[in-house]
């Protein structure tokens with residue numbers, strides 16, 4: 001009996017240590033009391049969310065709940081919509097991205113994005129990947145060659161394309177194009193990768209490849225992935241945020257969200273009662 005108790009205590013203290021370690025991870029994005037309006041439409045309401053480094057954070061919720069709006073806010077792409085107004089703070093590595101004088105170009109270099117539909121440039125595979133580094137002033141062919149190879153390997157697409165680097169990226173399958181877009185993102189060595197439903201246009205095999213890739217990439221990057229697919233969130237993410245009508249209803253460890261959610265609305269959503 002005593003042994004069992006001791007064991008239980010040991011397990012508990014291990015869990016405490018693990019929880020403490022999880023909490024000690026650096027925060028990449030801290031969202032504090034953040035609100036966003038499209039004109040009169042209040043699309044994000046008092047969002048409070050911490051994104052930790054080297055984790056996959058999934059954002060789930062029904063269509064129109066603000067998932068894309070939230071991720072597009074993290075690299076300030078949302079500003080391309082002129083009617084947008086915001087209040088509150090989003091701190092990236094400790095600095096408010098809406099603070100005066102914040103260098104948005106620098107933010108977008110650090111925070112890359114992969115979209116729902118693969119969107120390679122109508123250029124060669126090589127030029128797609130070399131594009132960002134060239135914009136940043138890298139002209140040396142040997143260095144560009146190295147970046148292209150490293151990025152394509154990082155996106156698990158090198159073997160597919162190494163013999164046709166100078167062919168147009170449009171000739172690739174949708175799944176390959178999406179991995180080219182991930183490689184293009186890696187080529188500028190970002191810190192964070194935002195992915196907005198990156199597999200929704202892909203077949204199941206390509207989806208699996210991108211999912212495996214996301215799991216590998218988190219060793220080096222922090223990843224925020226919007227997904228419509230709850231099995232996908234459960235398979236690949238460490239934490240999950242459930243959005244509903246512009247609010248974060250629940251944000252927790254993914255296994256907790258999918259086993260014992262704290263909020264009845266989360267439970268209704270993950271058990272398929274709406275959405």
Ligand SMILES: Nc1ncnc2c1ncn2[C@@H]1O[C@H](COP(=O)(O)OP(=O)(O)O)[C@@H](O)[C@H]1O
Nearest residue numbers: 038041043062063064065066067068069070081
């Ligand atoms: N450019 C826009 N102008 C006005 N309203 C928008 C715009 N983009 C999105 N919205 C509205 O904001 C809400 C959240 O949209 P969105 O972030 O795209 O949701 P999700 O990605 O979860 O489907 C929706 O009600 C949508 O109609």
Ligand SMILES: [Mg+2]
Nearest residue numbers: 067068069196
């Ligand atoms: Mg969306």
